Amino acid sequence: MILTNKQNRILLVSFFLFCLSLIFVFCIRNNLKNIDKEIIKINYEIDKEKDFIKILKADYANLVKPSRIENIAKETLGLDYIQSSQIKKFSDLKK
Amino acid sequence: MKIRNIELSGEIKKSNIRSRGRFRFCLICLFLGFSLILLKITHLSILYNKNANPSVVHSHQAKNIIDHKRADIVDRNGELLATSLLSYDLFANPKLIKNEDKSILAKSISMILSDVSEKEIYKKLNINRSFVYLKRSITPKEFNAIVKLKEPEIFRLKRYKRHYPNQKLASHILGGVDIDNQGIRGIEKTFDKILKNKDFINQNKELQLSIDIRIQKILDDNLNETINKHHAQGGVGIILDIKKSEILAMNSLPQFNPNKIHKLSHKNEFNMATLGVYELGSIFKSLTIAMALDKNIVNEDTIYDATKPLKKGKYTIHDYKPQKRSLKISECILYSSNICFAQVGKDLGEKNIKEYLKKMKLSNKAEIEVPEIGNPLLPNIWRETNIMTFAYGHGIAISPLQFVNAFTSIINGGNFRYATLIKEKYLNDTTNNNHVISKQTSYRVRQLLREVVSNEKGSGDKADVPGYFVAGKTGTAIKNEYNRYEKNKNLTSFVGFFPSYNPDFLIFIAVDEPQPIKETFNYVTGGWVAAPTVRKIISEMAPKLGIMPNEKIEKNIENHVSLKRN
Numbered sequence: 001m002i003l004t005n006k007q008n009r010i011l012l013v014s015f016f017l018f019c020l021s022l023i024f025v026f027c028i029r030n031n032l033k034n035i036d037k038e039i040i041k042i043n044y045e046i047d048k049e050k051d052f053i054k055i056l057k058a059d060y061a062n063l064v065k066p067s068r069i070e071n072i073a074k075e076t077l078g079l080d081y082i083q084s085s086q087i088k089k090f091s092d093l094k095k
Numbered sequence: 096m097k098i099r100n101i102e103l104s105g106e107i108k109k110s111n112i113r114s115r116g117r118f119r120f121c122l123i124c125l126f127l128g129f130s131l132i133l134l135k136i137t138h139l140s141i142l143y144n145k146n147a148n149p150s151v152v153h154s155h156q157a158k159n160i161i162d163h164k165r166a167d168i169v170d171r172n173g174e175l176l177a178t179s180l181l182s183y184d185l186f187a188n189p190k191l192i193k194n195e196d197k198s199i200l201a202k203s204i205s206m207i208l209s210d211v212s213e214k215e216i217y218k219k220l221n222i223n224r225s226f227v228y229l230k231r232s233i234t235p236k237e238f239n240a241i242v243k244l245k246e247p248e249i250f251r252l253k254r255y256k257r258h259y260p261n262q263k264l265a266s267h268i269l270g271g272v273d274i275d276n277q278g279i280r281g282i283e284k285t286f287d288k289i290l291k292n293k294d295f296i297n298q299n300k301e302l303q304l305s306i307d308i309r310i311q312k313i314l315d316d317n318l319n320e321t322i323n324k325h326h327a328q329g330g331v332g333i334i335l336d337i338k339k340s341e342i343l344a345m346n347s348l349p350q351f352n353p354n355k356i357h358k359l360s361h362k363n364e365f366n367m368a369t370l371g372v373y374e375l376g377s378i379f380k381s382l383t384i385a386m387a388l389d390k391n392i393v394n395e396d397t398i399y400d401a402t403k404p405l406k407k408g409k410y411t412i413h414d415y416k417p418q419k420r421s422l423k424i425s426e427c428i429l430y431s432s433n434i435c436f437a438q439v440g441k442d443l444g445e446k447n448i449k450e451y452l453k454k455m456k457l458s459n460k461a462e463i464e465v466p467e468i469g470n471p472l473l474p475n476i477w478r479e480t481n482i483m484t485f486a487y488g489h490g491i492a493i494s495p496l497q498f499v500n501a502f503t504s505i506i507n508g509g510n511f512r513y514a515t516l517i518k519e520k521y522l523n524d525t526t527n528n529n530h531v532i533s534k535q536t537s538y539r540v541r542q543l544l545r546e547v548v549s550n551e552k553g554s555g556d557k558a559d560v561p562g563y564f565v566a567g568k569t570g571t572a573i574k575n576e577y578n579r580y581e582k583n584k585n586l587t588s589f590v591g592f593f594p595s596y597n598p599d600f601l602i603f604i605a606v607d608e609p610q611p612i613k614e615t616f617n618y619v620t621g622g623w624v625a626a627p628t629v630r631k632i633i634s635e636m637a638p639k640l641g642i643m644p645n646e647k648i649e650k651n652i653e654n655h656v657s658l659k660r661n
Contacts, residue, residue, distance in 0.1 A: 005115070011122050018129055025136050051181045057167075061175035061260035066312035081313075084560055084634040089643055 163255045163276045165290045167301045168269060168283075170308045171343075171518045175260055177269055177283070177353075179276070182256035183238055185229040188248040189220050197221060200246055204229065207240045231274065232256055257283075259353045265311050267347045267366045268304070268465065268516060271356035279356070280364075281465045282516065305341035305518045310334055313635045314344040318604065321628045322348055325609035325619070331367045331495045333514075334636070335601040337503055337592065340512045340521055343600075345496075347371075367607070370467040372492040375605070376572025377431045377554075377621065378590045379488025379498075383439055384428055385505040385540045386451045389532040392442050395539065397424045399435040407480055412437045415571065415620065416554075428543050431554045431569060433487045440486025445477040448485060454531045455501035455511060457493055464516045469494045488572060499603050502590055504531040505540050506566075506598050544568055545595035548626075558591050558626035560633045562644020566598075567591030567629065569621030574608070584608050589625035593633060594645065600636075602629050 062068070073079040168177040185208075192200065201217035208216075208230050219227045229249070233241075238251050257272045270281020278287035286302055289295055314332045322330045334344040347367040351359050365371065387393040401422045405412040414432050427435035440448070452458045452473070460468050472492040474481040484490040493501075496514065504511040511529035512521065532540075545566035547553040554569040567590050574584040588605035592598040604625040611617035615624065637644070 008115075008118070011119065015122060015126065018126065018133075022129060022133055022136075025133060029136060029139070054167075054178055054180055057175055058178050058180055058258055058260055061178075064174070065261050065264075066309050067261075067264075070312075081635045082638040084563065084637045084644055087638055087644055089645075 164296055165255070165257060165272070165276055165283075166292075166296050168290075169301045169303050170306050170311075171304065171341075172307060172309075173301075173303070174308045176265065176304065176306075176308065177257060177259050179255040180258045182232045182254055183235070183251040184231045184254055185233045185238065185241065185249065185251055187220060187227050187229055187246075187250070188225045189222055189227055190225045191248045192220060192246065196246070200244065200249075203244050204241065204249075207237055208233065257353075261308060262354065263350050263352050264308065264315055265306055265344075265346075266350045266353050267368065267467075268306060268345055269353055270465065271351075271353040273356070280467070284466050285464050303518045304516050305336070305339075305343065305520075306345070306516065307343045307640075309639050310636050311344040311346065313632055313639070314346050315348075317628050317631050317635070318346055318348055318606075321604075321606055321609075321624065324614070325606060325612060325624055327606045327610065328608040329362075329367060330607060331371075331603070331605040332632075333368060333495060333499050333601075333603040334632070335499060335503065335514055335603075337507050337598045337601050339519075340503070340514050341518065342514050342516050345369075345516075366465070366467045367495065367605075369461065369463060369465055369494055369496045370469045372469040372472055372494050373586055373605070374489050374492050374572045374575055375495075375498055375588060376488040376570040376586065377433075378502075378568045378570030378588050379491070380428060380431065380436050380486070381540065381544060381568040381590070382451070382455065382501055382505060383436055383443070383486045384424070384543060385532050385536060386447060387424075387439050387443050388539055389451075389536040390443065390447055392447075393424050393439060395423065395425045395543070398422065399424065399427060399432075399438050401427070401432050401434040403434075405434045405437055405483075407437070407483060410480060412483065425543055425546060428568070429546055429550055429553050431547075436486040437483035440483045441479065443482070443486070445482055448477070448482060451531070454529070455504055456513075457491075457497055457501055461494060461497045461500060462513045463496060468496075471497060488570060492575075495603055495605055498590070499601065502603075503601060504529075505537055506544070506592055506601075507537065508534045509537045541566055541595050541598070544592075548591070554620070554622045555589060555591070555626050557622055558589060558629045558633075560593070560630055560637070560644075563633055563637060563642070564594035564596060564645070565591050565629070565633060566593070566595035567602075567626075569626055570605075571620040571622075585619050587619060587621040587624040589621045589629050591626075591629045591633070599642070600633075600640075602632055604628050604632075 070081075163179075165179045167175060167179075170176055197220045198217060201213050201220055204216045205211055205213035211230050216229060219229055233251070241249060255276060257276060259266070259269060268281055270283040271279060272283050273279050278284035278290065282302070282304065283290065290302060314334055318330045318332045321327070330346075330348045332344065332346040333342065335342055345368050347365070349363040351363040384393075398421050401414060401417070402419055404414075412433050414430070414434050416430055418426070418430055418432065422430065422432055422435055424435070424439070426432075427439070457471060458473060460470055471494070474485075474490055481490050500511070500514055503514070509530060509532040511531050515521070545564065547569070548555045548559050548565050548567055550556065555567050558565050558567055570588040570590070572586045572588070573580045573582060574586055575581075576584065586605055586607055587609055588603070590601070590603045592601045606624050606628075609619045609624045611619050
């Protein structure tokens with residue numbers, strides 16, 4: 001009886017649409033929650049990787065530190081610092 | 096009104112209209128109610144979540160970790176100097192550990208953590224608290240072993256620990272942090288806020304210093320070698336890029352290991368380069384000559400009487416190597432004659448000296464990016480003796496860094512600029528209003544100082560490196576301790592730069608209380624102790640920096656490197 005009225009029908013359709021939009025928003029919310037969890041997880045992973053990179057960098061700095069390179073060069077290759085006297089310009093060499 | 100073709104009228108019609116009104120009213124209320132719920136849900140799920148910081152979700156412990164993190168410090172080539180690494184602290188809740196387990200637990204833990212005694216652990220486990228650190232900074236291996244003890248009331252706490260891969264190298268520059276990662280010395284203290292800034296850290300930014308760790312190593316090795324060879328108390332070294340006013344290396348020995356900052360001693364924590372103030376002796380003559388030349392009080396050919404020691408009241412001014420004749424000013428600096436320079440100082444006068452001291456910023460504290468800076472000591476009243484002794488570097492105590500700043504201003508064309516530890520600090524700085532001496536005077540000073548090194552009679556001839564046109568000045572200052580000059584205690588130094596015709600690099604070396612050795616014929620002067628060190632440093636650092644020796648010089652620069660034309 002009520003549905004025969006045009007205005008009532010519009011109201012019911014809009015109510016139905018409203019419910020649909022509500023479900024849609026809930027879905028988005030749920031999705032966002034999952035994305036948030038994912039973001040936290042990814043950020044945690046990023047931080048973990050950053051820390052790992054830092055350890056690698058520190059390791060690398062330890063490996064290439066001048067004192068270590070100097071010792072290795074001396075012990076294994078018998079090399080020393082290049083002295084300025086060992087360097088000549090081509091133009092300074094006599095023909 | 097009709098409902099399903101039934102004509103309504105009267106009371107029924109009115110009632111029907113009212114019921115429809117009520118229905119619409121209910122629908123509108125429901126609509127508004129759901130709209131409000133929808134708005135709230137939208138706010139919660141979109142706006143609230145957008146602002147939510149993941150760190151808020153984390154525990155207090157996680158927040159603490161972020162707070163303690165510090166940005167990296169790198170050298171001018173991007174080599175890592177200081178970083179923050181994840182570390183673990185071991186702690187326990189003694190209140191919940193059974194008393195009968197404590198002694199066994201203490202024994203087991205002390206066996207795993209080799210540097211902590213059983214007694215110490217047992218004492219900590221018996222403290223009536225719910226949180227006790229058993230050891231700060233344990234390795235994952237140690238923790239894994241502790242986990243196997245299956246004691247539920249022992250935990251680990253994550254935190255960031257500052258790590259310096261180069262150990263002692265550049266420790267006085269970098270400084271250090273305390274157990275809570277707060278900067279307490281050096282660059283770490285000066286840039287504490289920036290290094291702890293979360294935005295700075297999150298953007299992966301680094302603090303880039305002007306120092307070159309390779310050059311720092313060369314300076315460290317050579318200075319150490321000299322100190323050991325001469326059984327000296329300590330030493331200072333500064334290497335500066337003159338054109339950029341950037342410090343490439345700065346050292347004060349003895350130094351400390353910033354990774355073990357708790358083991359600091361009064362001796363190794365003292366930064367001689369910036370905090371210590373000393374009477375530097377004859378290297379000061381380079382500043383005096385610059386002042387006198389700039390004021391036209393002397394020229395290269397002005398003659399001073401150096402035939403006999405100069406008597407002034409109860410003091411007698413001697414020369415280390417007396418020439419016993421009259422000397423031209425160029426010879427005065429060549430032989431480093433105190434007698435000559437005392438007279439130059441007298442001619443220069445108090446007013447001029449004070450003017451240049453102000454221009455060279457020697458009357459104020461130096462400015463640099465470390466907090467350890469010494470105050471210069473100047474005479475309160477400038478008597479004639481003060482003026483005379485000032486001219487050859489006595490009666491005024493300044494820090495080596497202050498001297499380097501002043502010396503740079505007299506050889507770089509006459510402009511003063513504070514040396515910096517930050518890379519490219521002056522990159523866009525084109526304004527230079529701190530004019531000290533004229534360009535022409537600077538050129539003449541460089542000529543005179545080149546002669547000190549290039550001439551075999553010069554006091555600094557042992558600093559010469561063929562092809563690099565080294566110039567400089569030696570210094571041997573008798574140390575003043577408790578207002579008394581100790582004749583057997585010297586501070587020997589050398590300040591050099593190269594190439595003399597267009598200076599790029601400056602090297603300052605000072606050795607504290609070197610002892611006589613046979614190799615140097617028992618001489619403990621700047622020429623015998625510091626100058627050879629500078630030579631070694633230049634010959635090692637020049638190839639590293641890709642500076643080629645210039646054996647053949649062009650005619651137009653020949654005049655810059657020799658006074659023989661005179």
